Structure formats: structure tokens, C-alpha cells
Amino acid sequence: AQSVSQHNHHVILSEAASLELGCNYSYGGTVNLFWYVQYPGQHLQLLLKYFSGDPLVKGIKGFEAEFIKSKFSFNLRKPSVQWSDTAEYFCAVNANDMRFGAGTRLTVKP
Amino acid sequence: DGGITQSPKYLFRKEGQNVTLSCEQNLNHDAMYWYRQDPGQGLRLIYYSQIVNDFQKGDIAEGYSVSREKKESFPLTVTSAQKNPTAFYLCASSKGGPGGGNIQYFGAGTRLSVL
Numbered sequence: 232a233q234s235v236s237q238h239n240h241h242v243i244l245s246e247a248a249s250l251e252l253g254c255n256y257s258y259g260g261t262v263n264l265f266w267y268v269q270y271p272g273q274h275l276q277l278l279l280k281y282f283s284g285d286p287l288v289k290g291i292k293g294f295e296a297e298f299i300k301s302k303f304s305f306n307l308r309k310p311s312v313q314w315s316d317t318a319e320y321f322c323a324v325n326a327n328d329m330r331f332g333a334g335t336r337l338t339v340k341p
Numbered sequence: 342d343g344g345i346t347q348s349p350k351y352l353f354r355k356e357g358q359n360v361t362l363s364c365e366q367n368l369n370h371d372a373m374y375w376y377r378q379d380p381g382q383g384l385r386l387i388y389y390s391q392i393v394n395d396f397q398k399g400d401i402a403e404g405y406s407v408s409r410e411k412k413e414s415f416p417l418t419v420t421s422a423q424k425n426p427t428a429f430y431l432c433a434s435s436k437g438g439p440g441g442g443n444i445q446y447f448g449a450g451t452r453l454s455v456l
Contacts, residue, residue, distance in 0.1 A: 274447050274448065275447040325441075327439070328439040328440060331385075
């Protein structure tokens with residue numbers, strides 16, 4: 232079965248800083264990749280997904296992620312974070328089933 | 342307003358007691374899932390169901406039971422055999438099964454604590 236690793240447990244940034252959250256997975260076959268976000272007190276919701284085609288995918292709220300097959304990575308990026316981006320972010324890999332990473336808590340200081 | 346409804350939002354369990362968490366969806370999805378979320382461990386799959394009257398164990402099924410008598414409903418029972426039940430429980434659903442890139446949609450969760 233596939234596994235997912237998120238390297239950063241807690242990231243603290245100031246507003247307007249750039250963000251990159253790492254996600255690596257282990258699986259030799261074709262995968263579908265997701266980033267989910269959980270804002271404080273809210274549902275886990277889909278931020279963006281990659282199934283095929285252009286490895287650079289754009290999601291909601293200015294987020295994007297790049298699939299690098301050779302590195303088994305799907306890192307999440309945002310050029311300039313806002314205080315409202317404070318949340319927990321989960322990478323997920325889907326092959327035969329869905330596997331989630333441990334999550335990265337992002338705190339954005341105003 | 343389509344979505345997934347979990348109830349209650351907070352639940353307390355006494356020692357030796359079974360408790361049942363409710364999950365209802367009106368998205369007409371075939372598959373439903375239960376995850377357990379613990380700090381620093383992400384989401385771990387407890388059980389999932391792809392069709393009515395059928396369900397499969399996930400990675401951490403011990404101490405839990407489920408039923409799927411209706412397409413819309415997938416209740417989770419935390420039994421007394423689950424020795425560490427304190428966690429945040431998330432229910433999800435998807436149009437197709439757990440593979441094939443089917444997007445999973447989540448409820449707001451139930452936080453279970455032991456008294």
C-alpha cells in the first residue's frame with residue numbers, strides 16, 4: 232500500500248511570506264494526489280487535486296501544487312500567505328485506497 | 342443544501358459503554374468512510390462501505406463496528422473493546438469507491454472523549 236510523508240508538522244509564517252509544504256509518497260504505480268485543508272472549526276475540504284496532465288495544478292484561494300514524478304513529490308505552494316490561511320493541511324495519495332499524511336499545521340501571524 | 346451531517350458534535354463515553362456516532366449524506370454517494378484523526382497522525386481509516394449491506398475493515402477497525410442498512414447512513418459504534426477511543430472522528434463519502442481518484446467529501450466531525 233502507498234504511504235504519505237509530510238515533513239513539516241508546524242509552520243509559522245508572517246503575512247505575505249511565501250509558503251511551501253512538502254509531501255512525498257511511496258508507491259510505484261499511477262496515483263491521484265490531493266491536498267485538503269481544515270480551517271479551525273470547519274470541515275476538511277478539498278484544496279486541489281492532480282489526476283493527470285499538467286503537473287502544475289491550481290486550486291482555490293491562490294494555492295498551487297506541483298507533481299514531480301521522479302521525486303514522488305506533490306508540494307503545496309502559495310506566493311503570499313494571509314492570516315486566513317491559518318489551518319491544517321493534509322496531503323493525500325489515492326491508488327487502491329486513500330492515504331493521508333500526518334498533516335502540517337500552518338500558523339500565519341498578522 | 343447537500344452534504345454530510347455528523348452528530349453529535351461532542352460525545353462523552355463512560356468506561357465499558359458503547360456509543361454510536363451518526364453519519365448521514367444526501368449527496369447520493371455510493372461509498373462512505375469513517376476516519377479517526379489524532380494529533381500528529383493524520384487520518385486513519387476505520388471502516389468503509391462501497392454499497393449497502395457491505396463494508397470493509399480499514400487499518401484500525403479493532404474496537405469499532407459499522408452498519409450500512411441505507412445508502413444515506415453509515416453509523417459507527419465505538420465499543421467497550423476500544424481502549425483508547427478519545428479522538429476526532431470524521432465521516433466521508435465519495436461517488437465511487439476508495440480507489441480511482443474519487444474525491445472524498447467530509448463531515449464536520451464528532452469529538453469523542455472518555456469520562
